Amino acid sequence: MSRFLVERDGQTRVRLSEGMELTKSQSVLAVLGLVVLFAVPDITRLTSLSFQAIHRGILFGLAAVGLNLLLRHTELVSFGHAAFFGVGAYGAAVLASHFDVSSGLLLLVGSVLASTAIAVLIGYFVAGYLDIYFALLTLAFNQVLYAFVLQSGYFNYSDGLSVRPDGLNPPTLFGLQWTSSGYDLILYYFTVVVLVVSLLAMWKLVNSPFGRALDAIGQDRTRARFVGIPVEKYVWIAFAISGVYGGLAGGLFALLQLHVSPEPTLYAFVSGEILFMAILGGFGTLVGPVIGGVVLVYLLIQAPFYVEYYNALTGLVLIAVVLFLPEGILGSIPKIGTGLARRRSDPGLLREDVATVGSSLRRGVSRAVTTVRIIVFGVN
Amino acid sequence: MLEHVLNGLYYGSILFMIASGMTIIFGVLGILNLAHGELYALGAFCAFSIVGFVAGQVAAPTGPATTIVFGLVVLAGSLAAAAVLLPVGGALEAAFIRPIYDRDEVYQLLLTYGLLLVLTDVMKFVWGPSPVDVGVFSAINEIPTTELVGFSYPSYNVLVILIGVAVFAWLAWFFDRTKTGRIVRATAINREMSTAIGVSTDRMFTLVFAIGAFFAGFGGAMVSIGPSSASLGMGLSWLVLSFVVIVIGGLGSLKGAFVGALLVGVSSRVVTPYYPQLELAVPFLLMVLVLLVRPEGLYGTWGEIQ
């Protein structure tokens, strides 16, 4: 056994550091994921997949990873994460257009500082709230910010601000001025690096004593308080960390989009989308929100080019995930994996699956029909 | 000033009709229905077809008497349009929402968001992508109302305010005085107990969702016969405002939704002329304020939420 391999529960695990271990299949998936991430520019060049859409998806996914810290561990549903995403994006845009800061990295620092400040401020007010009240209070703060930016000349109203310090060219990355396609590529690889580092940091965090404390808070606040966890303070800190992720994602989004306007970054529905990404990908997992981000953003951006009823397509995908993949996309992979293995050995099960899906659809339809019959004709 | 207050009451009444359904559904089912705005839009589109049809069957109003007849026909058409939402709402609940009551609430959000997207395209398929207008607004304004007391104000607005009050009165009566209403409240307070005494919670939930959908649709119909058109995406901003209203009033509280809606309506209309930059923010500032001072909202709830 080397330093990186440990034996636990009869399984060989890959160990990265204290508390950060992967099973064999998880390691394979992680390596595969990394390879795919870095190969995206090449894959999209060779196929008709959209590079831009995947890049955007990863950014929103990063924000969803931050949201998931609250959702998965403290069990708080934030409906206001666009506040951090948007403030992050505006942080970069304000520096670029009002202060002519031309270094992309400095802009990003501005994003994170701005969004952290806002997260600390909002967190102070919301940390003591629970359930739906927490969700709606975050939504309210989000909308107040949105309305404020929309009415403010400093932020150039609904038109928003450009993230081009000299008015025409994108900011510099690593001290260099890139051409358009070079810029996109460098920014993409930079995004991937940021994503991987952020995921590792989050992993480390949730496995730390602080992360365990958040879990305890999520399970039962009163009990957590009794064992001496400063509940409000910890939630507040978690909220602020979550805001850092949102701001980072928003800042990178500003660098990619090179223009920041209120509706695509700050509107309440963006908050909803970030939340849905986490759920869609599987909020019980670390990486799920990123998958959810890529899938949802890809659908939202690309579907209009292929089908007329693109909203319905996206909606049906979401409904299907809720009904048939109860743990989200990534969360359901282990089940799908074992399920597939069993089906390989017993193909008859496949027929059963079809029958299960068919009968659940049939039951749904028959419930609907019965209901309509009762309401319309008043009979059973 | 009086006119600004009236404008606010009118705006608040529309808001109440939409928010009432949302608060009932949340209060009893514990579901925050994101598709509620689309049910409202569906009501608006149905009103375009149904009110358009029935209004075409009667002659255009000429005198005060015929305008009142015309107004009643339009009202009947609006009710019929909202009635379409009863089976639609019931079927949506039975087919999609019933299987996931026991799941984590976030899946309910994701599912109703999916329904929101699907419903948008259903309306696009049926009524086309462009706005449609039933065009009875000016005829409704011919109905004599405020002129009778020597004041000039659009009759449509007055009627909407009156209808908003009527909707509130009916809902209050239904939940307070009727047997079904009491059973619904009992179910909201304690599901197990209701099941134990022989109440079909499935039926109750479907009924409540259908009623909620009905009032969303009725709100839509009221907007559709007014100065606005029915258009895709019309439900989004109302959806967000409905959240505000039910939070201010207290989640699940009908009285709260009524007071909250009027409060949001009047404050935003009265503030706008003096602080135009606050037009959008007022409802949300109000919500933040209420939540920070009285987290349970103005009226708390009338049924414990599970």
Added chain:
Amino acid sequence: MTTGPTTAADSGGIDRRTLLKTVGGSALAVALAGCTELLEDGEDSLADADVPDEPIESGLQTFTEGAPSVLGVQAQYGAETAVRRINENGGIAGREMNLDVVEEGGAYLTNYQQFVDEGKDVTFGPISSSGHAEMVPEIEAQEVINVSTDGTVTTLYEEDFPDVTYSFRFQNHDVMEALAAVMQAVEVLGADSIDTYAGINPNYAFGQDEMDLFSRGIEALTGAEEVYSGFPDLGTGDMSTHITEVNGEAPDVVFSSCWGGDATLLLEQGHANGMFDAVDLLVGPVLYGSANDLSEDLVDGPIYSGSRNFYWGEPSTDQWSPAADLVSEVEDEYGVVPTAHFMSGYGAVTAWATAAEKAVSLLGRWPEQEELATVLENHGFFTPAGYHTIGADHQGYSNAHFGELTWSDDHDAAALSDVNVFAAKNVSPPPGETSADWIGSW
């Protein structure tokens, strides 16, 4: 140019050669100007050119659904009509043209990038001014020509992007319609009787830009004073607050750049609240964009509307057959009367197509993007709306139309009467000067 035997054409005694020369010399230009009856035989001056066989791929982004589709679908009809006419007349230098249409709402940049990824030869749209501003630098970076249908904020090319290569805009910009509104108001009421004015404009850059320019213009011409300026949300459901305020102030002129559903709402609630008794005049540059959604009782009152660079009845259809043909074609095909936004789409495609053909005849081969962009600068061409030029600043210049809102039983839609046609030079600054400076110098 080798043409067949020339015959005298029946329209106004102009012979074919003269007309061909006037409208730009080619069969395609004639077809897009709407003078197809002049074409008797194919022309072959471009036949020798070295042009690829595959069709031209183009993309249009516009509002295809929801409230803003009132304008967006017109632009789509316009672009489709122009493409149809191009293909019916043998394409551009023999190349057929395909057009993909996609919803623009909130996705301006990704749409443009997707079009570029798909290898589009040219892109058109958007309607949205903020979307347009967002796209311009990206267009310059990607180097695929975009001819915007609208997105008409004045400062876009005047101040924000004074030096662009691949980004063009066909429709008149805000200063032209705001000043046309000023002049229309002065003509109707007289400068001496305009002492106060108010505005109700949508709350975003376009509405603010228009109100700002209108204020500058009317204050310069009449010395009037602003008594109220409200900015309801774009796509709002209720403007009663603003109308109540306007009624209370009872200004001489109200200016409103509300469009689409907002325009209908303003007129509906304006009538219901007696606004047209309280004020002497409402001027609105884009009210007529909702021509097909207005009803007869709504157009009643002292209401004047602009119609940007195209009003279907101007020049009068009995003297100018291209407009008459277009109206009947659009009514047959789509069941609506074409509005200025129809021309936004039609003209954007026409500007590019005629320039492309001009470039082929100059070069003897299909032009590169940069060459085509050079030809588009200072390019002049005809549509059924008349003559247009794309200036050196990449802004389209055409006549601006303004008239009194009335009802047409023949077309079962709103119409304009007593239409004033303002030449571009009277309502927009000379090259090199910004609109604000220019109005300031009046």
